[in-house]
Amino acid sequence: MKKLCLFSLLLFLAVSPLFGDFGDILVEADNLHHQEDYAQGRQFLESSLSQAGSGAERAELYWRLARAVLNLGDEAEDAGATEEELLELFEEGEALAEKAIEADPGNHLGYYWKSANIGRWGQTKGILNSLFKAKPMKELLEQALDADAGHADSYYVLGQLYEQLPGKPLSFGKKDYAVSLGRLAVDLHEASVKSGQEREINYDFYTELAKHLYARDWEADKRYKEQKKKQDKLANAATPLEKGFFYESESELQATSDREEARKLLLWTIGKLESLSRPKSGQTADLEEAREVLASWN
Secondary structure: OHHHHHHHHHHHHHHHHHOOOHHHHHHHHHHHHHOOOHHHHHHHHHHHHHHOOOHHHHHHHHHHHHHHHHHHHHHHHHOOOOHHHHHHHHHHHHHHHHHHHHHOOOOHHHHHHHHHHHHHHHHHHOHHHHHHHHHHHHHHHHHHHHHOOOOHHHHHHHHHHHHHOOOOOOOOOOHHHHHHHHHHHHHHHHHHHHHOOOOOOOOHHHHHHHHHHHHHOOOHHHHHHHHHHHHHHHHHOOOHHHHHHOHHHHOOOOOOOHHHHHHHHHHHHHHHHHOOOOOOHHHHHHHHHHHHHHHHHO
């Protein structure tokens, strides 16, 4: 194992200088991420840090490192790593994301990946720690949206927080907000795939929206009544997050209940994932989760 790691390190130290443009380094790092080769991606990013010529460039490498470490933590969990080992990885990911923020406070992805690593740390420690970490996660995601109000992934995670957390006075959860945030996340994500900014659809966006709808559990008539009320609230919303709370006022609602829409959406998601000829491990996991969620509703 040590020989293999040494060979990989030497390989990347040799390859990295071949990139004549910093943008080429980012493309290669994203290719490795897309291939789910997170260990090589981490090594490649670490060997490329010396080529970053500005704070903005260092931030691009550090948030990608935070992303790689989080994914390595997920892989380690699947492989049976101890809680201590997982917490160490997510703490490292949080620290790397903080370096990205320090290098370029205007880059929204530093805040996003710091929040993501904090969230995985909380999940690893258990439900009480997840609740304790919810507020700093939310604050970081709001900072991400202040830097980029069109960041789909931030709304996607916020939707999960607002669905899963209890409401006042214990926390800030609200299932109606989760649905609006989930709809906005899906629409922004689809737009980013269509424009080429994202390579492929992440079907878990649809699974999470389906879960939000099922949890809210409104009938068709209430959906329409509440939609009209949200229009004025959206017009008066001041921040990206507040606008996200009432985004459903702009949605074209189906003439159906929340739970009927949720089931249709989940069946569509399962069908899409089942149709993939060569699914990646993440897509296989998404399919398994979607099936489990649907089974739990029957």
